[in-house]
Amino acid sequence: MSRTPRVTPAIRATGLRKDFTVKRKAGRLRRTTHTVAAVAGVDLTVGQGETVGYIGPNGAGKSTTLKMMTGVLTPSGGELSVCGVEPVPRRKQLARRIGVVFGQRSQLWWDLPLRESFRMLRYVYAVPEAEHAERLAACRELLDLDAFLDTPVRQLSLGQRMRGEITAALLHGPRVLFLDEPTIGLDVVSKQALRGFLADLGAGGDVTIMLTTHDLADIERLCPRLVVVDHGRVVHDGTLAELHARHGSQRRVVVDLDTPYDELPHVPGAKVDRVEDDGHRVVFALDGVPAGGLIARLAQQGGLRDVAVLEPDIEEVVARLYARGA
Template sequence: MGDEAFIEVDGVEKFFDVRRRAGLLRRERHRVRAVDTLSFTVPRGEMVGYIGPNGAGKSTTIKMLTGILTPSAGRIRVAGIEPARERSRLAHRIGVVFGQRTTLWWDLPLIDSYRLMCRMYRIEERRYAENLDRCVELLELGGLLETPVRQLSLGQRMRGDIAAALLHDPEVLYLDEPTIGLDVVSKVKVRGFLRDLNRDRGTTVLLTTHDLTDIEQLCRRVMVIDHGRIVYDGELKGLHAVGDGAAAERTLVVDLERELPPLEVESARVVKVEGARQWLAFPAGQSAAPLVARIAERYPLADLSVREPDIESVIARMYARDPSAVTSRP
């Protein structure tokens, strides 16, 4: 398989049979379609955002790409390997981080989990030491190695999980909500590490997240999945413009030094006021810098932040434009 199809998903479907109550003593079996005729390819070394609302099929896709789940129909190849048939062989070439679950041993110090993984993956000692030193330095884990995993904060554990997934030099890294629940500082550290990893080692990364800032700072390409189908595949700036023809809106949250009437600034409109805090909507394709400068020049500014449009609202606009539309890469 060539680099243009390092990850290849071709016509994949996944069904689950569930039983639902149909009376006092009777249950009926229903078939739920989690993934519906899914097709895409990811070249070697690309970092791709894979986003969508809850229940869209993101985690199911990741589990099929790792071999945890078997497709009901269609074909998957990762580095020339069929995940469900050769899961053990593929495990040595992939790394996985699930934000909601840890791969670390809960009661052991962090370093002991790493030593166990060294044995599980049969990593050569010198290679293990080099990779561990690099991860510890870049993810700032030095003071945490002797700490039991259960005593780590969420941000610390997440950085520990990312390091664990990279000890064996995987060619592809699957990240399922890697920044969920993290504070701002931890998010910045994780994003910087992933950016360096992709640039320096050419690691292929598939990132699922609800945080569009993750995507904006890490990925040039984004795929949107909804109801198990790809509804958009292209650049993030193109996603913002999908909808009724106008760009999506970002929100500037402004904290003033005192309560004031709604602010009046060009290219923005006040959508909410609560005391000294005001929310201003402005086009997603427009830089926030000039808007911030105008506000700072005219009003007593204390603090501000920019909020990206949430994924659910982006998808809602896509369907408002054309419920059957699927935008794909050329």
């Protein structure tokens, strides 16, 4: 009888904790010592090839979690493995299996042309020349690097440097890519280009992507799975649709009418949310019903000039979730 081979998760955390000791004033001369749990028992399993958005308010423990996963910080408790190894004791081995792009840290040499930084990284990670050339060629094409490959890193724009950082993180063929705010500060065109590249990378299924961001458009575009943390604990782990369903988000249908609103047909699951423009615009809130039924009934009645369907606002539901945790 054949068995399906067991695949080791890219990331597995069980009861993961990180405590910090802080001192606080308790008078003019005295100080007391307190233990603060930055990460308070996170259970998380990420399969190979998944793209996961890892979000939370400031101070929720996102960066601390990523620093433990990349071997920068030692956990205070629990179990953690990344790419099948324990990060801190086997940090050098782990470094060859992961790529990291953190906003406060650069892998590029500031005064060297971008091309030379990439060449230096080949020797740092001992990547065979043919593999390095193949990966660099792919990134040059997909991220449009050729125009500034010979420009010193210090002269690059923020968008150009971020494209360089992501290329640097991928040249040694990592199995897991950790991204911390990859689109922060970028203009609209650069954001779209970077999101498109990361979406294609994630769709390939060869690289596991762990993304932290405050730009929720990144989550909508890139992450089939969303993990929300608050006060060091996971408060949601699932799809974006499940998050909306759990917290009562509603789709809305905006209807523009030829004549002012008087009486519209009743459709179960659809209710009038508000009336605008002297009755010429009506906004309906949908409670889990398709928009098509409502639109069809309105079209039958006549006088329908325009219709728009608005998806739930992710920022609104995440803000409610944060507020509830606070």
